[in-house]
Amino acid sequence: xxxxxxxxxxxxxxxxxxxxxxxxxxxxxxxxxxxxxxxxxxxxxxxxxxxxxxxxxxxxxxxxxxxxxxxxxxxxxxxxxxxxxxxxxxxxxxxxxxxxxxxxxxxxxxxxxxxxxxxxxxxxxxxxxxxxxxxxxxxxxxxxxxxxxxxxxxxxxxxxxxxxxxxxxxxxxx
Amino acid sequence: xxxxxxxxxxxxxxxxxxxxxxxxxxxxxxxxxxxxxxxxxxxxxxxxxxxxxxxxxxxxxxxxxxxxxxxxxxxxxxxxxxxxxxxxxxxxxxxxxxxxxxxxxxxxxxxxxxxxxxxxxxxxxxxxxxxxxxxxxxxxxxxxxxxxxx
Numbered sequence: 001x002x003x004x005x006x007x008x009x010x011x012x013x014x015x016x017x018x019x020x021x022x023x024x025x026x027x028x029x030x031x032x033x034x035x036x037x038x039x040x041x042x043x044x045x046x047x048x049x050x051x052x053x054x055x056x057x058x059x060x061x062x063x064x065x066x067x068x069x070x071x072x073x074x075x076x077x078x079x080x081x082x083x084x085x086x087x088x089x090x091x092x093x094x095x096x097x098x099x100x101x102x103x104x105x106x107x108x109x110x111x112x113x114x115x116x117x118x119x120x121x122x123x124x125x126x127x128x129x130x131x132x133x134x135x136x137x138x139x140x141x142x143x144x145x146x147x148x149x150x151x152x153x154x155x156x157x158x159x160x161x162x163x164x165x166x167x168x169x170x171x172x173x174x
Numbered sequence: 175x176x177x178x179x180x181x182x183x184x185x186x187x188x189x190x191x192x193x194x195x196x197x198x199x200x201x202x203x204x205x206x207x208x209x210x211x212x213x214x215x216x217x218x219x220x221x222x223x224x225x226x227x228x229x230x231x232x233x234x235x236x237x238x239x240x241x242x243x244x245x246x247x248x249x250x251x252x253x254x255x256x257x258x259x260x261x262x263x264x265x266x267x268x269x270x271x272x273x274x275x276x277x278x279x280x281x282x283x284x285x286x287x288x289x290x291x292x293x294x295x296x297x298x299x300x301x302x303x304x305x306x307x308x309x310x311x312x313x314x315x316x317x318x319x320x321x322x323x324x
C-alpha cells in the first residue's frame with residue numbers, strides 16, 4: 001500500500017534525480033545515492049543491528065538494480081523503505097543462523113546510556129518485531145500501513161507491537 | 175521520538191558496490207592495501223597526476239573547473255581520444271562520467287590498511303551501462319598500478 005503522507009512524498013530535487021537516473025545519468029544516480037544512503041541506514045540499523053551496513057548495502061543494491069521499474073518517482077521513499085525493511089530482515093535472519101544471539105544478559109538497571117538500553121532491548125526481539133517497532137516509532141507508520149509493508153495482517157502487527165512494547169517496558173522497569 | 179535509535183552509515187566502498195549494481199555490465203574490482211587511507215587517497219586524489227597513472231589507458235587528465243565537490247576535467251587517452259568528464263570528488267570517493275566513459279573509485283579505511291574499489295569502462299552512450307569488454311582486466315590493472323605507486 002503506497003504511503004501518501006506528505007513526509008513520504010519526495011521533494012522536487014529528488015524527483016528530478018530519480019527521472020535523470022532512470023534515463024541513465026550515472027551522476028544523478030550517485031547524487032540519489034547520497035540522498036538515500038542515510039535514510040536506508042536509519043531503516044536497516046534497528047532491524048539488522050550489527051549487520052546494519054551489510055543490510056543497507058544490499059538494500060541499495062536492490063534499489064539501484066530495479067530503479068527503472070519504479071513507475072511513480074514520487075513514491076520513491078515508500079518504495080525504498082519497503083526494500084530496506086525486506087533486506088534488513090533477510091540479512092538479520094542470515095546472520096542469526098551463523099551467529100546465535102546471546103540473550104543471556106539483561107540491560108543494567110538505571111543505565112545512563114539510553115541508547116545502550118534500546119540496543120539491548122532490540123537485541124531481544126526478532127527481526128520482524130524490530131521492524132514493526134521501527135516502522136511505528138521511527139517512520140511513524142500506522143499499524144495498517146506497517147502490516148501492508150510487511151505483508152502480514154494488521155492483527156499480527158498489533159500483537160508484534162504489543163510484545164515489542166512489553167519487552168521494552170519490562171527491560172526499562174526491571 | 176527522543177530515543178537514540180541505532181544508525182548506520184555506508185562507507186565509500188559499500189556505496190560504490192551499490193551504485194555499480196545499477197550500471198549494467200559494470201564490474202567492481204576490490205583490494206586490501208597495506209597502506210593507510212591518507213596515503214592511498216593522496217594518490218587517487220591527485221587527478222592531474224597519479225590518478226591518470228592508476229586509471230588504465232589514460233594519458234593525462236586536466237581539471238577544467240572545481241565547485242565544491244563537483245569537478246569537470248578533460249581526459250586524454252593514450253590513443254589520442256578526449257573525453258569531457260563531469261562528476262563528484264570527495265575524500266574516499268570519485269565518480270566521473272562523460273558520454274562515453276565512466277570512472278568510479280572508492281577507498282575506505284580497513285584495519286590499519288585501506289580497501290579500494292574500482293569500477294568503470296566504456297559507456298554505452300548516455301546510458302547506465304558499460305560495454306562489458308575488459309572491465310575486469312582494467313580493474314585489476316588499476317589495483318596493480320596503485321600498489322606499485324605506494
